[in-house]
Amino acid sequence: MGRAAAGTNGGDLKKKCLMMDENTVEWLNLPRELWLDIISKKLNTFDILRFRSVCTLWRSILPPPFPSPSHTLRIQDGKFLLLTETKIYRLQPLLPTCSSNKGWIIKVEKLKSDKFRHLDVLTNTQISHTFPSNVLDFMNLRVRELFQTYTLNFSSDGGKFNTFEPLDDVYKVVLFSDEGLGQMVFTLRKDGKLRVSNIGYNNFIIVDDGNRIYHDIILYMGKVYVVDKSGIIFWIDCSSFKLVQSSPLLNNDGKSKYLVESSGSLFVVELYFKRTRVNTRKLGIDISVLKVDEESNRWLRVTDLGDVLFVLSKDLNFSLSANDYYGFEGNCIYSSAKGRTSRFSLNNSEVKFVDHIFWPFPTLFNSDSVSFISNKY
Incomplete structure (x- = not known):
């Protein structure tokens, strides 16, 4: 020992x-x-x-680790919703074969049955593996938790959740916890409306049920932030559900907007598809990265992220250091386009498809058919 x-x-x-x-x-x-x-x-x-x-x-x-927290919400007409936690981990071999300190990321959802589901990092679709084959045994890897996200799933079996599926009309979910206010589930719907429910209550209420359309939501510095289609960032006073403006107007209604935290700062990524001049049938991607200058309270366009890259996934946007992971490049935006992983370079506005960058791990396995297991204990 x-x-x-x-x-x-x-x-x-x-x-x-x-x-x-x-x-x-x-x-x-x-x-x-x-x-x-x-x-x-x-x-x-x-x-x-x-x-x-x-x-x-x-x-x-040590006792077994507690299962990932899940909450059952009952809404009208006897319908049940399950709030499920999903985590993104950094993986690295226990005994690296070279001097490189790089790793990989993987997205895993733990079900109520204590089983795991391997999910695509960008789209949340389940990745199936052929067993037996190459086995990804977490006991042989260094595993570090990076991020956690949440999804809302629908059940029609009286809340038992033997079978369930994600809600189609929910775009993103944020769980906010406060010692005095309890736990609140914020959901950004595909119609651009924002709703919230306290754990233990039955119904979702609309936050600011005016004409605002929201594009994204994020938990940042202990507060819930949203950005609307005109580019105004608000934080939500969770005691009154009032929205407090924290940025000037951006006024680019035609672009999708995403909130990303990186190195303690909050960025807005604007993305829209455009027709290329060479082939009008082919769609190109245009992306801008912006942040608010605190002194002048004006928007600043960011053209150089250095070693940092942004990942825009279905339920979470996050940043990574390219030097810490295989296959990534700095000063790039990674997102899903037409079911494929795209990489947009802020250096030259070039777009490339980089499939399989998240899975499989080409430097860890020789086969594309990989299964993964957790220890029975």
Whole structure:
């Protein structure tokens, strides 16, 4: 077994080495309270599974990870909705074969049955695998949770959710939690309307039921933000459901707008399709990245993200560092177009299809047919 250093008060390296035998303890001899109250809180779901798979004693120290939180919402006419959590993880081999520190990302949904579904990062469609084949065993990988998202699913079996499917009219879901206000589910519908429901209540109410049409919603700096079709960003006062304007008018109604957080700043990505001059039947993509200058309160166009890239997925927009992941390029926007993964470069406005950038992992497997498993513990 490994040993855990108990720590010293200083001194030179030689003295520390001589004292090592006296100031170290076996991992097995660490107090149980240390495992339960401190160490376990630093572990994600797959870390706990890996820890419990070492031996019977370690399996008895930490309980199985709690299932991903899910909430059942009952709405009118006896219909039930299930709020399901989905997570995006960074994967990296435990024993890298080269000096590269790069990894991959994967999107996983944990069902009420404690089974996992592998989802496409951009579209949320389920990825099926042939078993047995190459197996992606999470016990052989470093796994770090990056983001969590939520979806609303519909059930027609009285709320048992033995069978369910996503709601077609819901564009994006945000779960907001506050100690005093409880948990609220904000849903941005495909009609551009924003609705909210407190966990435990039956009905969704419309937030600001005026004529505003919203394009995106995000949880940023502990607040819920939305952007409307004219490019105005609002944050929502969740105690009164009043909208507070936090940006000037952008006034580009013809472009779809997405909110992305990166390095503590909030960006707006504008995207629209256009006909190319060479072939009028072929659609091109035009993308602009903007942020508000806090001093002048004016919109600034961002043309250089450096090493950073943006990913626009169905239920979450996020940023990554290209140097940390295989296959990605910095200063690019990744999104789904016509069922394929597209990469838009802010350097030259070039659009390329880069299928399979998220799956399979070409540097980890030799076959395109891959299955993945989690540990039974």
